[in-house]
Amino acid sequence: MTVEQQEMLPLFLARIGKTIIRPGGMTMTNELLEQCHLNEQTTILEVACNIGTTAIHLAKKYGSKVVAVDLNPQIVAMAQDNIGKHGASNLVSVQQGDALSLPFEDSRFDVLINEAMLTAFTPEMRTQALAEFSRVLKLGGVLVTHDLLHIEPQSTLTDNEIPAEQLDEKRWRSYYEASPFEIMEMKTGDLRLFSFIGILQDEGIAGLIRILQNIEHNEEDQQRFIDVVQNFDDRRKIVGSIAFISKNQK
Helix, strand or coil: CCCCCCCCHHHHHHHHCCCCCCCCHHHHHHHHHHCCCCCCCCEEEEECCCCCHHHHHHHHHHCCEEEEEECCHHHHHHHHHHHHHCCCCCCEEEEECECCECCCCCCCEEEEEEECCHHHCCHHHHHHHHHHHHHHEEEEEEEEEEEEEECCCCCCCCCCCCCCCCCCHHHHHHHHHCCCEEEEEEEEEECCCCCHHHHHHHHHHHHHHHHHHHHCCCHHHHHHHHHHHHHHHCCCCCEEEEEEEEEECC
């Protein structure tokens, strides 16, 4: 199978049961969300929602109404099924949507969450996405983002499974400083994505067992999962995680 024929990584991970894709793991995301003072009146948009794990968590923990979007229609279908299974359909809705042209009116949401997406964008797309995030957020609304951080300036990333531009802290900051957002807080940390500890923390023992069972009878899936884990392990010294809480100042 060629690279072009290979299933996209987010869809592959969703299919085998990897429910959380967060560079710094669930802990970093939750630390940021705790500072957003979410409640039943908060309207939340999650962009690039994967199968809806974060949206479901927010609805159940805070009682917030969450709208989730993803560009991939197959992942949207998986998210709809997942939301229904968790009994969260009264608070969470999901639809297909493009981060560069969100299907919502101006100033609709209080909080917008986006994880592991801006990393994979071109500079122009990244700038456009931040402008679009600002458009759909209310004045003073909060943006929470969580991405890959390049921490070793002398190294390079050349891997089909990690399609990330090499952005260090200074370059990440430059995008927000040129946008309508004011950085309120920034956190950096290790790359927990696909580490053994990270998988256990994010998915739990039952989740890890689920993933292993899902790939048990498919040698291609087994090999690709091993390759993904190994690729990320090989890069932990040069890649970390970075997250921002920013306020919309448009």
